[in-house]
Amino acid sequence: MKKAVFNMEPFSCPSCIKKIETTLLKVDGVRDAKVLFHSGRVRVEFDSAVANAEALENTLNRLGYPVQSSKVT
């Protein structure tokens, strides 16, 4: 079980929260995804045997939300 925190550009529209969370939760191995709207971060808990942080970062980028930096613990 790993935890990744992605720093995003500031979010401007609250409607994107649900979009990002549901898309991430569809990824195999993702247990929990939370968009921190006000601090511009996305927290994801995932099973490192199935998913990896780079793939998650890619998903976010393709959704139209570029990742600025990330931290995996």
Add this chain to the structure above:
Amino acid sequence: MNRINNFHIAMVTGSLLLAAMVLHWLALTDAKHAVLIASTLVAGYFIAIKAFKSLRMKAFSIELLVTIAVVGALIIGEYVEAAAVTFLFIFGAYLETRTLEKTRSSLRALIDMTPIEATVIRAEGNIKVPAEDLIKGDRILIHSGEKIAADGQIISGRATIVEAAITGESVPAAKAEGDHVFSGTIIDNGYIEVLVERVGDDTTFAKIIELVEDAQESKTKTQKFLDRFANIYTPSIVVLSVLVYVFSSNVELALTFLVIACPGALVISAPVSMVAGIGNGARNGVLIKGGEIMEKLAKVNLVLFDKTGTLTKGRPTVTEVMAWTGDENELLRLAAQVEVASEHHLGQTIVSEARQRSLALTDKPEDADIIKGNGMTAVVAGQRFVIGNRKLMRAEGIDIAPQQEAHAIAREKAGNTAIFVAIDGAIKGLISIADQIKPEAKRAIAQLRAQGVEKMFMLTGDNRHTAQLVGDELGLDAVHAELLPEDKVSWVKQLKAQGYRVAMVGDGINDAPALATADVGLAMGTGGADITMETADVVLMSDNLDHFAHAHALAKATVGNMLQNTFFAVGTVIILLVGVVLGKVFLASGMLIHEISVLLVILNAVRLIRYKGKHGIRAKLVNPALNLGG
């Protein structure tokens, strides 16, 4: 790069709109239309891309509605409207992001204070490493002006430390060997070596940030209601626009409905106030664990205080040294030389007072004998000392003169413990020790009353006499003393049953059950104890009561701000709907009103960032170190 893009697009399309205006004056209609269409396409392109991206994820977005409306406007030849709507949408988004950043700036300022590197003592010498590479057990060096990169204990040196990042207190705290220091705090003056205990995400500083982040995301009842309303609002407006088109074939009206379907101000009105309010608290060392707690705190009308450590400093200090013959410092020095051998906290209070006065404790006590609960005897430099209470003096056969006894009684009535100092069988002096009331306590209590708290009680485990003295001094409405933790809980229950909305302020560890029972439990001066940070509703990082008064004022201001925003947002929606139905509001004006309402709601919330309380005495808590970060 979203923000820069939006800004550039807004600049380009804005200039195109100006050019169109010039062409309009010159009556070059075709050229004007060409410029307007170009402007619409530039801005519209970026809106459509977003709409498409969400559509691909099977998500319905506001961008999609705007795109449809703009395409429709182009088809029916409303070029001015189309260009204006796309420009306003992009420019509005840019301004929203910019102003929203302000409401988030408090947390951002905190995050920016995260330490980056540390100097570690290693076998090969002192080397600089990134803060995240530190491990438990490392020894780090910190000089004046540097930031401490981990939580730990000072193993050598002394320093004054600005702990604003943790406590919100801008006055530096003096720390020395054995004291604990926090990641994110800055050495104001001095030099220390620290044994690393917690690093990275485990530090108190990182926990504060995570806590504030989560608190800002949590939703209040008002917020949940508005979200539900917005969820119904958007689809029904879209359906309405389709119905209007089907039944009346009024394309303009149908398209206008699409543009006003975005519930922007509605969705954002309550959260921006909360984010700004919670951020303000965090910057002043007050962690409020979410919007609902903010609402509860604003409604509190009865406050229960623990005594020791909450209303009083919680550390006994020497309040007076009385020497009947000779100098008071000399008497203190002699007494301290004896008490060095004592492990009793009153003895240690005497020793630390002597150290604070820089008195030289050179001679060592011999034949030290500690008489439990009464005091101690010892021989120092050939003189025999007896230091303790009346009982010990009587047991040693030492006479207490009437004027000495009178003085001791007077000191005791003022809440002190009186300690007699006898040398070679004669009483030479009296040392008074007391736990002092915090200097700001009276002011904070007065402020709470002015803010509408009706009653304030003290609940304490301490003895009736001392408790009553403190209660009288502070003007509390009632004092309940000699209570066990479970008695405190039953008081809280009883007062809640009487209909009061109860806040309990305590030190978090032994008051935990009472804190949990109260409507709002505030833990004070915890210095980052994990359990209290997790269980309390509100965590006051410093032990300063002004911060509590501020928390209460802030909660009221935040809830008020949220209500203003909610009424304003709902009002705007009603005005827009009525305006559209009556044919007074069209595409561009609909978008303009929408964007202005969003901005006004955000700007109203931004006022909370700088909120310092009604009475202005909060000015000193504004924190220069953090403002640098912003």
